[in-house]
Amino acid sequence: MAVRMYAPKNRYLRIMVQNEHGVFKGQVRVTPDEAVDMNLLRVAVEESWGLQDDALVWVRVVRRSIDARKIPVVMQLTVEAGGEGVPEPANEIEDWVWQDVSNSPEVFIIGSGPAGLYAALELIMQGVKPIVIERGKDVRERRRDLAALTKDHLVNPDSNYCFGEGGAGTYSDGKLYTRSKKRGHLKEALEWLVVHGAPDSILVDAHPHIGTNKLPAIITSIRETIENSGGKVLFNTKLTNIVTENNQVVGVELESGGVTEIQSCESVILATGHSARDIFEMLVNSGIKVEAKPFALGVRVEHPQSFVDTVQYHGESRMNLLDEERLPAAAYNLVAQIDGRGVHSFCMCPGGIIAPCSTTPGEVVTNGWSPSKRNSPFANSGMVVTIDEAVWEAAGFSGPLAAMQYQAAVEQACWEAAGSTQAAPAQRLTDFVEGRPSRDLPECSYLPGVTPVDLNMLLPKMVVRSLRKGFIEFDRKLRGFIHEDAIVVAPESRTSSPVRIPRDKITLEHPELKGLYPCGEGGGYAGGILSAAMDGRKVAISVAEKMATPI
Numbered sequence: 001m002a003v004r005m006y007a008p009k010n011r012y013l014r015i016m017v018q019n020e021h022g023v024f025k026g027q028v029r030v031t032p033d034e035a036v037d038m039n040l041l042r043v044a045v046e047e048s049w050g051l052q053d054d055a056l057v058w059v060r061v062v063r064r065s066i067d068a069r070k071i072p073v074v075m076q077l078t079v080e081a082g083g084e085g086v087p088e089p090a091n092e093i094e095d096w097v098w099q100d101v102s103n104s105p106e107v108f109i110i111g112s113g114p115a116g117l118y119a120a121l122e123l124i125m126q127g128v129k130p131i132v133i134e135r136g137k138d139v140r141e142r143r144r145d146l147a148a149l150t151k152d153h154l155v156n157p158d159s160n161y162c163f164g165e166g167g168a169g170t171y172s173d174g175k176l177y178t179r180s181k182k183r184g185h186l187k188e189a190l191e192w193l194v195v196h197g198a199p200d201s202i203l204v205d206a207h208p209h210i211g212t213n214k215l216p217a218i219i220t221s222i223r224e225t226i227e228n229s230g231g232k233v234l235f236n237t238k239l240t241n242i243v244t245e246n247n248q249v250v251g252v253e254l255e256s257g258g259v260t261e262i263q264s265c266e267s268v269i270l271a272t273g274h275s276a277r278d279i280f281e282m283l284v285n286s287g288i289k290v291e292a293k294p295f296a297l298g299v300r301v302e303h304p305q306s307f308v309d310t311v312q313y314h315g316e317s318r319m320n321l322l323d324e325e326r327l328p329a330a331a332y333n334l335v336a337q338i339d340g341r342g343v344h345s346f347c348m349c350p351g352g353i354i355a356p357c358s359t360t361p362g363e364v365v366t367n368g369w370s371p372s373k374r375n376s377p378f379a380n381s382g383m384v385v386t387i388d389e390a391v392w393e394a395a396g397f398s399g400p401l402a403a404m405q406y407q408a409a410v411e412q413a414c415w416e417a418a419g420s421t422q423a424a425p426a427q428r429l430t431d432f433v434e435g436r437p438s439r440d441l442p443e444c445s446y447l448p449g450v451t452p453v454d455l456n457m458l459l460p461k462m463v464v465r466s467l468r469k470g471f472i473e474f475d476r477k478l479r480g481f482i483h484e485d486a487i488v489v490a491p492e493s494r495t496s497s498p499v500r501i502p503r504d505k506i507t508l509e510h511p512e513l514k515g516l517y518p519c520g521e522g523g524g525y526a527g528g529i530l531s532a533a534m535d536g537r538k539v540a541i542s543v544a545e546k547m548a549t550p551i
């Protein structure tokens with residue numbers, strides 16, 4: 001039976017319980033130094049819980065977050081601990097085994113992003129053979145196209161930051177945050193990353209982060225699991241059409257190296273992400289129902305990381321605290337309500353860089369990432385406003401692809417304004433808020449370069465109005481946010497899909513086309529790596545259940 005104990009003279013008055021095996025579990029608030037040194041931590045835990053000196057022989061952290069609201073900055077930990085003779089519980093990661101599906105029935109998955117890859121892993125668990133179709137190249141080949149995009153301003157429409165093995169997830173920031181409340185699913189999604197090479201700290205941290213440098217190897221390892229289990233992953237192969245008969249999928253038209261062929265199939269998981277505009281157009285041209293969907297649009301704002309650290313860690317002995325092991329580069333999360341519209345920060349990348357994420361020549365798109373150490377001197381974040389029907393209609397766009405066309409028009413205008421290369425239009429944050437052009441720009445991490453452009457004149461009026469007021473509000477919340485050395489870079493336009501592909505709530509199939517399973521971010525069912533991955537699993541289970549049901 002669990003015994004409840006209270007620390008009598010506790011530094012921070014924390015509660016802990018002891019289970020029938022003698023293992024203590026509870027919370028402690030400790031210094032950053034104590035959090036990373038097991039000996040110091042053991043002593044701090046004993047002291048916090050009012051235990052005798054040396055009562056504990058082991059301590060392990062099961063949850064970790066930073067409380068930087070006040071001085072001093074403290075680490076809030078949930079720990080398990082035990083004394084002499086109390087064994088440390090075994091590693092809780094399940095022993096995941098993916099069975100051999102070489103001779104099983106097949107299902108086509110289009111897109112190898114987080115949604116497609118997790119759908120493939122789940123199909124294997126369900127005894128179904130996944131055939132993953134990916135328009136882009138494998139992780140290694142893809143890297144060359146990213147270099148050409150950055151250095152030579154060349155956009156390969158099949159291989160870029162959004163397309164290729166692992167989808168937009170491979171060269172993403174790797175923040176693994178989701179608002180999903182399905183704890184079990186979330187834990188499993190994280191475990192699948194750990195068994196494929198992600199650091200196990202992601203199972204402990206309240207705000208887990210992998211980092212762009214570590215993601216490609218994890219993605220490769222997931223592909224190897226799929227192939228070793230008898231599944232297939234076909235690169236440089238593009239879905240160009242869905243073949244139907246009597247409102248049922250009967251095949252997929254695939255194009256590879258200029259050759260087009262039709263493969264028969266009854267089920268296809270469509271996980272092509274939010275940037276595959278040709279897929280949305282193909283669906284509309286084929287009479288398959290899709291709907292325009294509100295999406296987020298705005299800019300990336302970049303500050304010196306030292307500014308964010310100083311504010312968030314209260315300027316207190318910042319240089320001492322900024323040891324990567326003890327305290328990470330600081331982040332922020334800002335929200336404001338402006339004239340009934342939300343303005344919010346999105347995908348904040350401490351110690352990161354702004355990346356060129358266009359998928360078609362003739363447009364500029366920005367996003368952000370950071371390495372696992374988060375050690376660049378810059379902190380960037382998306383700052384976005386919701387674009388809804390009223391906005392795109394007022395701009396003259398209508399129909400199921402109206403939001404997508406509005407999004408494309410903004411991206412093309414930014415490309416033209418900055419000189420028709422991958423250079424991005426940018427402005428000093430101070431000038432943007434004051435409504436005056438910038439004569440020069442501060443240093444910026446965006447490698448293709450930035451061109452001074454008055455974003456007040458370039459971006460949609462509603463977006464400019466909301467952002468300017470929002471930034472003034474943010475300056476109240478994060479003192480000094482409107483910083484002399486901060487830069488605004490445009491546009492941040494691919495945070496969410498501008499199209500929804502409808503699906504039945506129970507079967508997850510398209511309501512008008514049996515066998516078509518919209519999945520992940522592209523269909524409007526996810527926003528980020530983890531939610532896309534979890535949606536992939538959910539759809540795969542639905543497909544497998546249908547296959548197992550006798551007709």
Ligand SMILES: Cc1cc2nc3c(=O)[nH]c(=O)nc-3n(C[C@H](O)[C@H](O)[C@H](O)COP(=O)(O)OP(=O)(O)OC[C@H]3O[C@@H](n4cnc5c(N)ncnc54)[C@H](O)[C@@H]3O)c2cc1C
Pocket residue numbers: 110111112113114115116133134135136158161162163164165166167168169170171172173174175176177237238239240271272273274275276279347355357367368369519520521522526527528529530532533
């Ligand atoms: C720079 C950057 C940083 C990011 N940082 C984060 C982060 O820190 N945390 C987070 O949660 N999210 C982040 N994201 C967003 C995240 O990557 C996406 O939410 C996620 O990848 C969506 O997963 P998905 O599988 O639904 O689609 P995608 O990842 O977009 O994958 C779709 C795949 O489909 C393929 N495809 C498209 N059309 C076809 C076709 N016709 N035939 C065959 N294949 C096709 C594409 O090549 C692509 O591989 C970031 C994104 C970027 C670009």
